[in-house]
Amino acid sequence: xxxxxxxxxxxxxxxxxxxxxxxxxxxxxxxxxxxxxxxxxxxxxxxxxxxxxxxxxxxxxxxxxxxxxxxxxxxxxxxxxxxxxxxxxxxxxxxxxxxxxxxxxxxxxxxxxxxxxxxxxxxxxxxxxxxxxxxxxxxxxxxxxxxxxxxxxxxxxxxxxxxxxxxxx
Numbered sequence: 001x002x003x004x005x006x007x008x009x010x011x012x013x014x015x016x017x018x019x020x021x022x023x024x025x026x027x028x029x030x031x032x033x034x035x036x037x038x039x040x041x042x043x044x045x046x047x048x049x050x051x052x053x054x055x056x057x058x059x060x061x062x063x064x065x066x067x068x069x070x071x072x073x074x075x076x077x078x079x080x081x082x083x084x085x086x087x088x089x090x091x092x093x094x095x096x097x098x099x100x101x102x103x104x105x106x107x108x109x110x111x112x113x114x115x116x117x118x119x120x121x122x123x124x125x126x127x128x129x130x131x132x133x134x135x136x137x138x139x140x141x142x143x144x145x146x147x148x149x150x151x152x153x154x155x156x157x158x159x160x161x162x163x164x165x166x167x168x169x
Contacts, residue, residue, distance in 0.1 A: 001093050004106055005167040013062035015161060019115075022158025026117045029137050033118075046085035046114045046152055048160070049092040051099030055108055058162050065157050068128070079122025080142055082153040085114055085160065091150065093168065111164040116141040116152055128155050 027037040048066075050058070057064045068082045086092050089109065098107040117140025120130055130139040141159065143149035154160055 001090070001168050003166060003168050007165045007167075009059050009110075009162050009165055011059065011062065011065075011162070014065045017063070018065055018158040019161040020158075022156055023115050026115050026140060026159075029140070030117060033134055033137055042115065042117050044087070044114050044116055044152070046087060046112055046160075047089045047092045047109050047166075048083070048085050048112055048162070049095070049097030049099070049107075049109045052102070052108070054099075055110065055165070058110065059165060065162075066154070066160050068155050068157060077124060079144055079151060079153050080124055080126025081128055082126070082142070082155045083157075083160065085112060085152040085154070087150045087152070089166070105169050106167050107169070109166050109168070110162045111166060112160045112162050114141075114152055114154065115159045115161075116143075116154070117159075119143040119146070119149065119152070121146055122151070122153050126153075126155075130155060 030037045030042060058066060066083045092109050098109050101107055118133055119141045120139035122142035122144055126142055133139050142153045144151040
C-alpha cells in the first residue's frame with residue numbers, strides 16, 4: 001500500500017452538532033459511574049472504509065456523518081449491527097472495505113477519533129442497543145476482543161469524528 005495523499009477533514013457543523021455533544025454525554029456517563037474519563041482509554045484513533053458516496057457524505061454533510069443504522073450493508077455484522085472501525089489501517093485496506101477503485105486506481109479510507117467509552121464484547125444479537133453495564137448506564141460500544149480490540153463497533157452517529165481522509169493505491 002502506498003499513501004498518495006492525507007487530507008485534514010474539518011466538518012465543523014457535524015462536530016458541534018453531533019460529535020462534541022456525544023463526547024460530553026459519554027464523559028458525564030463515565031464520571032457518573034465513579035470513573036475518570038481518560039482520552040486514549042475511552043477514545044482512540046481508528047480507521048473506517050466505505051465506498052466513495054458514503055465517504056463524501058461523512059466528510060461533507062453537515063448532518064449525516066456516520067450512519068450506524070445504514071451500516072453493515074456489506075453483510076459485515078459478525079459483532080453486531082453498527083458502524084465498524086479497525087485499529088489497523090491494513091485491515092481496512094486489505095479487507096476490501098474501501099469500495100471500488102477510482103479511475104486513477106486510488107482508494108480512500110478515513111482516520112477517525114473514536115469515542116468508544118466502555119466497550120462490551122460484540123455479539124451478532126446486538127441490534128443497535130447495547131446491554132446495561134450498570135443501570136441506567138449501557139456499554140458505549142462493542143469490540144471483537146476486550147483484552148486487545150482490533151475492531152470497534154459503534155451504535156451512535158456521534159461516536160466517531162472523521163479527522164483525516166487517506167488516499168492510497
